[in-house]
Amino acid sequence: MAERALLATRKGLFELTRGAAGWQLGAPHFPGDPVSAVLHDARDGATYAALNLGHFGAKLHRREAGSEGWTEVAVPVYPPKPEGSDDKTDWTLKQIWTLAAGGADQPGVLWAGTLPGGLFRSDDRGVSWQLVESLWQVDGRAEWFGGGYDVPGIHSIFVDPRDSRRVLVAVSCGGVWQTGDGGATWQLRTKGMQARYMPPELAEQGAAQDPHRVVGCAGQPDVLWCQHHSGIWVSTDNAATWEEVAAPLSTFGFAVAVHPRDAATAWFVPAVADQQRVPVAAALAVNRTRDGGATFETLRQGLPQQHCYDLVYRHALAVDDDGTTLLMGSTTGSVWLSSNAGDDWQEVNAHLPPVYAAIFTKTD
Amino acid sequence: MAQIIFTQQLARFLPVPQLATQAPTLRAALDGIFATNGRLAGYVLDDQGRLRENVVIFIDGQRTRERARLDDPLRSDSTIHILQALSGG
Numbered sequence: 001m002a003e004r005a006l007l008a009t010r011k012g013l014f015e016l017t018r019g020a021a022g023w024q025l026g027a028p029h030f031p032g033d034p035v036s037a038v039l040h041d042a043r044d045g046a047t048y049a050a051l052n053l054g055h056f057g058a059k060l061h062r063r064e065a066g067s068e069g070w071t072e073v074a075v076p077v078y079p080p081k082p083e084g085s086d087d088k089t090d091w092t093l094k095q096i097w098t099l100a101a102g103g104a105d106q107p108g109v110l111w112a113g114t115l116p117g118g119l120f121r122s123d124d125r126g127v128s129w130q131l132v133e134s135l136w137q138v139d140g141r142a143e144w145f146g147g148g149y150d151v152p153g154i155h156s157i158f159v160d161p162r163d164s165r166r167v168l169v170a171v172s173c174g175g176v177w178q179t180g181d182g183g184a185t186w187q188l189r190t191k192g193m194q195a196r197y198m199p200p201e202l203a204e205q206g207a208a209q210d211p212h213r214v215v216g217c218a219g220q221p222d223v224l225w226c227q228h229h230s231g232i233w234v235s236t237d238n239a240a241t242w243e244e245v246a247a248p249l250s251t252f253g254f255a256v257a258v259h260p261r262d263a264a265t266a267w268f269v270p271a272v273a274d275q276q277r278v279p280v281a282a283a284l285a286v287n288r289t290r291d292g293g294a295t296f297e298t299l300r301q302g303l304p305q306q307h308c309y310d311l312v313y314r315h316a317l318a319v320d321d322d323g324t325t326l327l328m329g330s331t332t333g334s335v336w337l338s339s340n341a342g343d344d345w346q347e348v349n350a351h352l353p354p355v356y357a358a359i360f361t362k363t364d
Numbered sequence: 365m366a367q368i369i370f371t372q373q374l375a376r377f378l379p380v381p382q383l384a385t386q387a388p389t390l391r392a393a394l395d396g397i398f399a400t401n402g403r404l405a406g407y408v409l410d411d412q413g414r415l416r417e418n419v420v421i422f423i424d425g426q427r428t429r430e431r432a433r434l435d436d437p438l439r440s441d442s443t444i445h446i447l448q449a450l451s452g453g
Contacts, residue, residue: 055418055448056377056407072377072403078411092411 002320002360005327006047007335008035011353013049016327016337023337025349029070030061037315039099040361043107047361048126050075050096050112058093058114060126076112076120076129087142089116089151098315100157103164111167113154117144119169121183132183135169140207147172147210147229148314155314158216158224160238168224168239170214175206176226178239189235192242196230197274212254213314215266223263223292227256227314229274234266234293245293249280255317255328262323264292267342269312269328278309286328286342302345303336310334315357329355366442368393370404373448378403390423390444391434408446418449 005016005023012028013035030051036058037050045065052058061070078091094115102109110122112129119132135141144152149172156170165182168189176189188206195208202208210229217223226233226242231251233242245251250270259265268287271277279285284303287296304310310330317328326338326345333352336345365384374380381401387393398405410416415431422428422445428436438444 053377053407055416056374057410057416059377059406075406077406081412090412092414 001322002325002362004361005318006038006040006359006361007327007329007352007355008038008049008315008357009329009333009353009355010034013038014352016348022346023348025335034356036356037096037099038357038359039101039110040359041101041110042362043101043104044125045362046125048073048099048110050099052095058096060096062126073126074122074128076114076118076131078118079131092116093118094149094151095153097153097155098157100159103159103161106164109164111157111159113157113169115149115153116151117141117153117171117174119154119157119183134179134184135177135186138177138186141174143207144171144174148212156211156214158214158221160216160221161218162221166238168214168216170211170226171207172212172229173208173210175209176211176214176239189239190242191240192235192244193226193228193233194230194244213256215256215258217258217260217263219261220263223258225256225258225266227253227268232256232268232293236263236292243293245289247287247289247293247296248298249285249287252277253312254314255312257317257319257326259319259323260321262290265290265323265341266293267317267319267326269317271311277311279311282306282308284308284310286326286345288342299342299345301343302338302347304334313356316355318358318360320360321362325360327358327360329358331355366393366438366440366444368397368444368446371445371447374404374407377407380404385438386440387438389434389438390421390428390436393438393444394434418451420447420449421445422447 003018007014012031015026016023034052036052039048047063081091098113100111112120120129122129158168160166168178177186178189190206190209193209212227214226222238224235232245235242257267283305286299289296324341329335331354334350335348338345368383370380385393
């Protein structure tokens, strides 16, 4: 059971600590600075915080296990754009959108998903980074387009716990890609997805898919859940095929979390639709399935049920390793916790900056 | 010697030098500073070596307009201010 949690927000990284009186909110790290991504590396206990300074660019800081201090490490840097390149993309780091730890057999390996679409790997805990050229140069990258931001970005990275060479990444907008050889080659994995915002003849095009978020079940890694721009999809065959799932209220949203061992259990936070990104009927709800998407329960206890316009963004819904403690934060700065898998929620704070990401961390 | 003055806003993040230079251009001056202060380069320039979108440079009271080559000439008594722009805040 986690004793700490972290909230990456528009104006700092806030830490929650579990004590005798419940979860307590502490003063922020990096007060005033946008924190775009946060990672707790269970292999060595280190925590990483990616900043997105408005003037001075993206930065990355590391906190060692047991330490209260942060050290700035390197950020991914795009290589010089070749002279005469017809690539319209600006080869400059705009933001670190997600961070992931490599496998248990890869100490020091980190992955970073970035805007404008580059995947980077570090072999030395963020001291240096290398662009994964095989994905950056993959056929069709020129067709990727912005989803959520003006430029494409990688927001989801899932390293298969059974084989660290198998890594899946999701791109808005550029589809879902998977490597089985540590990043040497990549395959599109979007069979079954539908991009309904495209002309009908292009709706099944792989790189046109906008997976808002993809998560994998650590205990059953063949099962992956996707909250897509056009609905909810689940794969039970390691992304070879995807099946669309119906859910109550709405299947539009950004966040998805999956139980760490029971792959049939997943949570979503529905919003009306892409043209109206607020809770249905201004009442916040969480949809939970416990049977792989065949049925859902809509959970509302403890969540605001009137005049609520909170949107839970793609990284801002977290489930602890215990499978029952949930944390979510909204773009209007509200934060809720549940200790019973979403049946009941408690408000932690309703006055934080916009929440970009939430994670649980183990006790250092 | 031309004087280069960095915004103290940067001091929140890293040591900020106040330097004198005999370099003939802004680019040469910056190259000289960043050769021994690599981390500072990442706060002022982007991945392609251009001035960051929300950083501005004034040379003797004139805002520089060329953001990629940064080849503005410097006089021996120039004063260069490297500041955060009002945009980006």
